[in-house]
Amino acid sequence: MKKKNIIGICGSASRNSTNLSILKWISETVKFDFNLEIIDDLSKLPHFKTELTDKNVPEQVDAFRDKIENSDGIIICTPEYVFSIPSGLKNMIEWCVSTTVFSDKPIGLITASASGEKAHEELKLIMETIQAKFSEETTLLIQGVKGKFEKNGKISDKNTEIELQKFVVSFDKWTEQTAGNKDKNNA
Numbered sequence: 601m602k603k604k605n606i607i608g609i610c611g612s613a614s615r616n617s618t619n620l621s622i623l624k625w626i627s628e629t630v631k632f633d634f635n636l637e638i639i640d641d642l643s644k645l646p647h648f649k650t651e652l653t654d655k656n657v658p659e660q661v662d663a664f665r666d667k668i669e670n671s672d673g674i675i676i677c678t679p680e681y682v683f684s685i686p687s688g689l690k691n692m693i694e695w696c697v698s699t700t701v702f703s704d705k706p707i708g709l710i711t712a713s714a715s716g717e718k719a720h721e722e723l724k725l726i727m728e729t730i731q732a733k734f735s736e737e738t739t740l741l742i743q744g745v746k747g748k749f750e751k752n753g754k755i756s757d758k759n760t761e762i763e764l765q766k767f768v769v770s771f772d773k774w775t776e777q778t779a780g781n782k783d784k785n786n787a
């Protein structure tokens with residue numbers, strides 16, 4: 601069976617990111633089910649400009665939109681910054697709002713932060729608005745995240761590992777349940 605092509609988007613602006621460690625952990629855990637291509641530096645996308653949304657779209661944005669469009673699913677893993685989602689993640693979403701690349705796309709949402717409650721709710725609202733498809737089981741809030749991982753990126757908290765394992769299984773099923781929804785809805 602062909603492996604699914606999943607894109608993991610890290611919302612952190614830090615090189616030493618726990619959210620990136622989580623995506624790497626997922627990529628190791630599910631290597632037999634799907635390929636996880638990780639996007640770990642959203643600062644490579646230029647700052648959003650409405651004038652460039654449809655015409656003269658910057659090359660990096662065009663390539664990014666294509667990646668999302670052609671994927672079988674997306675996992676966003678992000679910290680909370682100042683009670684909101686990080687600006688790099690918001691910028692990426694703003695570039696995609698005028699497109700349908702997220703419509704009916706199966707999505708997993710992980711907010712891993714000190715607290716993260718506000719960003720988690722915000723991210724769910726934004727993704728609902730751009731019609732990405734998630735379920736309760738494909739969302740996960742990991743609070744106090746720095747205390748649950750070692751400096752080398754390994755998970756030190758057993759419960760977090762179990763929650764992530766459950767998330768991965770649910771997300772994998774979700775991509776199968778929702779596969780082809782976009783084609784069906786456009787028919």
Ligand SMILES: Cc1cc2nc3c(=O)[nH]c(=O)nc-3n(C[C@H](O)[C@H](O)[C@H](O)COP(=O)(O)O)c2cc1C
Pocket residue numbers: 612613614616617618619620678679680681682683684712713714715716717745746
């Ligand atoms: C600019 C900035 C703002 C932050 N604001 C919040 C916040 O509002 N809520 C929160 O839970 N954590 C906040 N944090 C702490 C991050 O949640 C914490 O550093 C997290 O581990 C970062 O994830 P990362 O390791 O993937 O970069 C903030 C961190 C930074 C750098």
